[in-house]
Amino acid sequence: MEEQANFKSERSTVRRVPKRAHYDAATVFSVLDANFVGQVAFQLEGQPFQIPMLYGREGNVLYLHGSKKSRIYQTLARGIPCSLGVTLVDGIVVARSAFHHSVNYRSVVVFGRCAPVGDPEEKLAVFERFTDAIIPGRWAECRPINAKEAKVTGILALTIEDASAKIRTGGPVDETADYDLPIWAGVVPLETTYGVPVEDQNSKITCEVPGSVRELVNDK
Numbered sequence: 001m002e003e004q005a006n007f008k009s010e011r012s013t014v015r016r017v018p019k020r021a022h023y024d025a026a027t028v029f030s031v032l033d034a035n036f037v038g039q040v041a042f043q044l045e046g047q048p049f050q051i052p053m054l055y056g057r058e059g060n061v062l063y064l065h066g067s068k069k070s071r072i073y074q075t076l077a078r079g080i081p082c083s084l085g086v087t088l089v090d091g092i093v094v095a096r097s098a099f100h101h102s103v104n105y106r107s108v109v110v111f112g113r114c115a116p117v118g119d120p121e122e123k124l125a126v127f128e129r130f131t132d133a134i135i136p137g138r139w140a141e142c143r144p145i146n147a148k149e150a151k152v153t154g155i156l157a158l159t160i161e162d163a164s165a166k167i168r169t170g171g172p173v174d175e176t177a178d179y180d181l182p183i184w185a186g187v188v189p190l191e192t193t194y195g196v197p198v199e200d201q202n203s204k205i206t207c208e209v210p211g212s213v214r215e216l217v218n219d220k
Helices: 025-033 071-076 120-134 147-152 176-180 211-218
Strands: 037-044 047-058 061-067 081-094 102-116 153-168 186-189
Touching (some): 025 102, 025 153, 047 071, 120 147
Antiparallel strands (some): 061 153, 081 186
16 A cells, blocks of 8 residues: 655644654554554534544554444544543653643644455555554464454544654753752653453463463563
8 A cells, every 4th residue: 555755734834833843654654553542633513523442553553443333433433523642651751840840742633534454455455554553463373353353443534634753752941040959850750561361260271371461572
């Protein structure tokens, strides 16, 4: 699938602190690929909604999945405009003044429209990509999705029309006079890590932790 090189547009242009903005596909994709939960926003009958959804990316498309009976699936499947936002917090910025405290972060907002994935073979392939986007290699270890499960689950393809990434790094930016104050300032790094796997208490057969889970834990 051909990837778009730049996602800048009028609606994706960052207005506040534009020097932190990035519109190139490499940066946008790097933030999206570092997470798998996004906040999907849309409007229905004049009421705004924002709902968290899992996603997996392939090229310029984000795949979302959910129950076909859900409001968000039925609404987005009509092709209405929507957006998806992702934020990763990398650290707490501790300043000398309360006003200049902040966070270091990587965020992305994408704009586009969704279309349902209807072809059974394509849908099965998306299920596989979606699963492996969250836990690489897990699809091959699982029982395949059956016809009943595939029937009740909908897959939406959100094509990214335009997008922007916004990134803050570095330490606090205090007032010049405040640097003479005897107050500690700096950055407290924040990392999300995977813990020790806990086996399902309802398991009837004790199994070794599979390779996909071991690699997920050890790589982070």
